[in-house]
Amino acid sequence: MSQVRPVCVREYENIAKNILPRSAWDYYASGAEEMLTVQDNMDAYSRIRLRPRVLVDVSKIDLKTKVMGHTIQNPICVSPSAMQRMAHDAGEKATARACAKMRTCMILSSWSTTSLEDVDTAGREVSDDPSLAKRDLPSPTRWFQLYVYKDRDTTLNLVKRAEKAGYQALVVTVDTPYLGRRLADIRNKFTLPPHLTLANLEAHGKGEKSLMGPVDLTEYSGGAAKRAPGQTNTSGLAAYVVDQTDASLTWEAIHWLRANTSMPIIVKGVMTAEDARLALENKVDGIMVSNHGGRQLDGALSTIEALPEIVEAVNGKVDVFIDGGVRRGTDIFKALALGAKACFLGRPVLWALTYKGEEGVQEMMQLLEDEFKLCMALSVGKVVDEG
Ligand SMILES: Cc1cc2nc3c(=O)[nH]c(=O)nc-3n(C[C@H](O)[C@H](O)[C@H](O)COP(=O)(O)O)c2cc1C
Numbered sequence: 001m002s003q004v005r006p007v008c009v010r011e012y013e014n015i016a017k018n019i020l021p022r023s024a025w026d027y028y029a030s031g032a033e034e035m036l037t038v039q040d041n042m043d044a045y046s047r048i049r050l051r052p053r054v055l056v057d058v059s060k061i062d063l064k065t066k067v068m069g070h071t072i073q074n075p076i077c078v079s080p081s082a083m084q085r086m087a088h089d090a091g092e093k094a095t096a097r098a099c100a101k102m103r104t105c106m107i108l109s110s111w112s113t114t115s116l117e118d119v120d121t122a123g124r125e126v127s128d129d130p131s132l133a134k135r136d137l138p139s140p141t142r143w144f145q146l147y148v149y150k151d152r153d154t155t156l157n158l159v160k161r162a163e164k165a166g167y168q169a170l171v172v173t174v175d176t177p178y179l180g181r182r183l184a185d186i187r188n189k190f191t192l193p194p195h196l197t198l199a200n201l202e203a204h205g206k207g208e209k210s211l212m213g214p215v216d217l218t219e220y221s222g223g224a225a226k227r228a229p230g231q232t233n234t235s236g237l238a239a240y241v242v243d244q245t246d247a248s249l250t251w252e253a254i255h256w257l258r259a260n261t262s263m264p265i266i267v268k269g270v271m272t273a274e275d276a277r278l279a280l281e282n283k284v285d286g287i288m289v290s291n292h293g294g295r296q297l298d299g300a301l302s303t304i305e306a307l308p309e310i311v312e313a314v315n316g317k318v319d320v321f322i323d324g325g326v327r328r329g330t331d332i333f334k335a336l337a338l339g340a341k342a343c344f345l346g347r348p349v350l351w352a353l354t355y356k357g358e359e360g361v362q363e364m365m366q367l368l369e370d371e372f373k374l375c376m377a378l379s380v381g382k383v384v385d386e387g
């Protein structure tokens with residue numbers, strides 16, 4: 001289908017809405033309950049105003065920064081989102097290639113529809129491509145997002161595989177003891193299309209057995225299975241989460257992971273200074289300020305409003321990242337000005353993937369890079385990290 005090239009991230013959303021089947025669109029778009037937090041993540045950026053300065057030489061702007069010790073081309077990275085092959089057949093591989101071309105960081109979801117090994121290989125092929133001289137940074141930056149299963153052997157298997165494949169950090173998502181109530185998914189009895197699987201939980205090597213048998217979310221569809229507290233009607237996905245993942249998780253899990261991996265550990269889903277202090281006490285290496293794109297606790301404050309107290313509590317001891325509602329170069333500028341080391345994107349990547357696969361994601365990220373650079377030039381922001 002021929003499309004006019006989108007000129008802002010919002011346009012990718014409109015295009016994706018017209019292309020995706022209803023249940024995939026609803027799954028990607030939805031947030032918890034009335035989606036107050038989904039909306040507020042975006043609105044809160046609009047409430048912040050900039051104070052531009054003038055007559056400063058802005059003819060050269062370098063956007064490079066360091067995340068967890070790795071230099072990347074710009075502070076615009078990709079958050080983990082599950083099931084990317086619903087958007088495009090090349091799914092997570094396409095995202096990995098686009099990020100490798102942009103020389104920026106991708107976080108792969110535990111719940112990817114492509115195995116973590118195949119995603120890593122796809123990204124490396126691009127990173128090793130000598131024709132990409134424009135971006136002169138060496139290795140790809142790829143982190144693995146972890147959901148902790150009740151079965152710690154399953155969890156450990158994922159961690160060891162990610163480490164072996166060369167993922168450089170483990171991003172432990174801590175805001176999902178249960179799945180938020182996403183009303184459209186409940187109505188749709190959302191489940192994966194039959195040709196797709198949660199690939200990391202399938203057999204991944206010669207002679208290896210599947211970690212838990214093929215994961216069939218339809219078994220859980222309709223809410224006949226176990227339920228989260230207070231839920232009488234739930235989606236297949238939410239029921240699977242109750243059945244398989246560990247709602248009893250505490251900071252102990254971070255110590256257990258630390259004892260089992262040499263990868264640095266980032267906790268994703270911290271929203272308060274109190275938890276940021278606990279994260280430091282429990283020796284995490286990085287913090288992602290996130291409310292899961294408003295998909296978990298409806299009414300939680302926006303991430304950009306949560307950021308300053310967390311940055312203050314962390315006081316430079318570890319890198320602080322942010323996601324949720326980032327849609328414009330000016331949003332990125334505001335987040336960095338308030339102390340984030342880099343911004344991560346969730347839904348915009350899914351929209352761009354739907355639109356045009358790898359090329360779409362690369363285009364969308366380039367668009368945000370251009371917008372961010374322009375914002376720096378017009379505001380004379382001092383947010384370039386030389387270190
Ligand atoms: C469809 C979808 C799937 C997601 N899957 C995951 C996941 O597997 N792991 C995770 O930690 N976060 C997941 N998230 C949350 C994102 O990582 C991120 O926090 C959020 O999307 C950021 O908000 P934004 O979509 O407004 O950019 C998902 C979000 C969406 C929209």
Ligand SMILES: CCCCCCC(=O)C(=O)O
Pocket residue numbers: 082111147176178179241245292295
């Ligand atoms: C243990 C929670 C699994 C959720 C899987 C995907 C996801 O994060 C989402 O928001 O959807």
